[in-house]
Amino acid sequence: MAPRVLRTPSLKIGPEVLGATLHIxxxxxxxxxxxxxxxxxxxxxxxxxxxxxxGKNGLLEIIWTEGFSTLQRALSIDGGEPAHDLFASALAYRxxxxxxxxxxxxxxxxxxxGFQPSIEAxxxxxxTFQVLVSHIQRCQAVGLFxxxxxxxxxxxxxxxxxxxxxxxxxxxxxxxxFEGTFRSLITGLLRGLGPSATTPV
Amino acid sequence: MAPRVLRTPSLKIGPEVLGATLHIxxxxxxxxxxxxxxxxxxxxxxxxxxxxxxGKNGLLEIIWTEGFSTLQRALSIDGGEPAHDLFASALAYRxxxxxxxxxxxxxxxxxxxGFQPSIEAxxxxxxTFQVLVSHIQRCQAVGLFxxxxxxxxxxxxxxxxxxxxxxxxxxxxxxxxFEGTFRSLITGLLRGLGPSATTPV
DNA sequence: ACTACTATAGAACATTGTTCCACATGAATG
DNA sequence: CATTCATGTGGAACAATGTTCTATAGTAGT
Numbered sequence: 001m002a003p004r005v006l007r008t009p010s011l012k013i014g015p016e017v018l019g020a021t022l023h024i025x026x027x028x029x030x031x032x033x034x035x036x037x038x039x040x041x042x043x044x045x046x047x048x049x050x051x052x053x054x055g056k057n058g059l060l061e062i063i064w065t066e067g068f069s070t071l072q073r074a075l076s077i078d079g080g081e082p083a084h085d086l087f088a089s090a091l092a093y094r095x096x097x098x099x100x101x102x103x104x105x106x107x108x109x110x111x112x113x114g115f116q117p118s119i120e121a122x123x124x125x126x127x128t129f130q131v132l133v134s135h136i137q138r139c140q141a142v143g144l145f146x147x148x149x150x151x152x153x154x155x156x157x158x159x160x161x162x163x164x165x166x167x168x169x170x171x172x173x174x175x176x177x178f179e180g181t182f183r184s185l186i187t188g189l190l191r192g193l194g195p196s197a198t199t200p201v
Numbered sequence: 202m203a204p205r206v207l208r209t210p211s212l213k214i215g216p217e218v219l220g221a222t223l224h225i226x227x228x229x230x231x232x233x234x235x236x237x238x239x240x241x242x243x244x245x246x247x248x249x250x251x252x253x254x255x256g257k258n259g260l261l262e263i264i265w266t267e268g269f270s271t272l273q274r275a276l277s278i279d280g281g282e283p284a285h286d287l288f289a290s291a292l293a294y295r296x297x298x299x300x301x302x303x304x305x306x307x308x309x310x311x312x313x314x315g316f317q318p319s320i321e322a323x324x325x326x327x328x329t330f331q332v333l334v335s336h337i338q339r340c341q342a343v344g345l346f347x348x349x350x351x352x353x354x355x356x357x358x359x360x361x362x363x364x365x366x367x368x369x370x371x372x373x374x375x376x377x378x379f380e381g382t383f384r385s386l387i388t389g390l391l392r393g394l395g396p397s398a399t400t401p402v
Numbered sequence: 403a404c405t406a407c408t409a410t411a412g413a414a415c416a417t418t419g420t421t422c423c424a425c426a427t428g429a430a431t432g
Numbered sequence: 433c434a435t436t437c438a439t440g441t442g443g444a445a446c447a448a449t450g451t452t453c454t455a456t457a458g459t460a461g462t
Contacts (some may be wrong), residue, residue, distance in 0.1 A: 246440060247441095
């Protein structure tokens with residue numbers, strides 16, 4: 001006698017599948033992320049991933065979008081002193097990466113074959129970068145980062161954050177104190193880009 | 202009548218296959234790098250790649266090793282003033298990446314499924330990092346970078362270089378002047394890490 | 403209770419890395 | 433020069449991948 005086959009209620013499918021995707025990314029890394037593995041983990045038929053999402057790429061796009069939304073919120077710090085907010089944003093960038101490894105992997109670390117974020121998703125990423133630019137502009141309004149275009153300065157700071165964090169997240173960090181060295185990096189860079197004696201934070 | 206099948210002379214196979222691999226990486230990116238594509242381009246049977254190298258991973262390992270050897274040489278600048286040499290090394294890092302995109306991709310940018318460099322290959326990478334550490338130590342001997350461990354300082358500088366270059370190489374650079382912004386980044390960072398008024402280069 | 407969705411299993415296809423095979427080529431040996 | 437032997441060749445074959453199609457059957461709304 002054929003065993004009774006239960007269907008997963010439609011409303012639960014979305015969270016179930018997304019959760020499985022993130023779990024697999026966290027536990028097995030990008031290589032373990034196959035459609036069949038996701039389906040199995042979510043207790044769902046592989047086809048469902050094509051019905052509900054747009055296949056594997058659809059899932060990745062959702063994670064990308066979720067990730068940039070969260071990151072954008074995390075970077076939008078407006079507590080008071082511009083230089084302090086900028087520094088806090090840099091720390092928040094690293095915190096986001098460590099707390100959302102799966103998202104960060106999809107957004108920045110791993111290239112998934114055949115996955116290209118849509119135009120809207122790409123614009124969301126650009127918006128996130130603009131948050132950094134705004135921080136710089138607020139700093140410039142109080143005399144910091146003179147002589148640099150805000151975009152160029154933002155690119156520098158982002159490069160430092162991204163470089164450090166992506167090396168840390170892929171276990172290529174020889175430093176003795178991961179967080180301390182990151183703070184030193186950001187502090188040093190901000191000091192070096194600012195006027196002679198500026199010491200943010 | 203069967204067409205006469207020509208064999209590639211053994212001695213030419215190595216360079217031919219490696220050249221094809223680099224060409225494909227440059228022109229089609231990592232996704233286009235399939236064993237069959239390499240074989241076709243090198244006018245060689247797919248099997249040859251398993252006889253001469255250790256399959257696709259063997260090829261990648263050769264490129265990795267070649268890459269780190271070249272990079273290590275490029276970073277080993279010992280012209281005179283320590284701070285100047287360190288700055289020149291940072292510029293050389295970027296130049297290496299731009300001039301050897303395929304190598305840099307294998308070394309730092311793209312994760313190839315199933316490829317893990319051997320222990321010796323990994324040690325070569327560590328050696329390369331040590332070149333940076335040596336630069337820092339020479340700088341510290343003349344009073345720069347006080348208060349930082351050489352390893353931590355090297356990690357910071359490498360992070361900045363890697364972050365900027367990997368973003369540039371993947372076309373995620375909003376800066377108006379790619380080289381100029383990179384120079385600003387390094388100059389700024391070195392200034393910020395050094396004593397108050399140090400201006401390398 | 404009946405009908406319209408839609409989730410399911412399973413087969414199927416192309417592409418991937420990889421292995422196995424029989425055969426033919428080219429270089430070294432006698 | 434003739435023979436031998438290592439090795440490059442083409443082709444089939446395997447498992448795993450993303451993806452599509454089909455017929456079936458469970459679920460939800462009327």
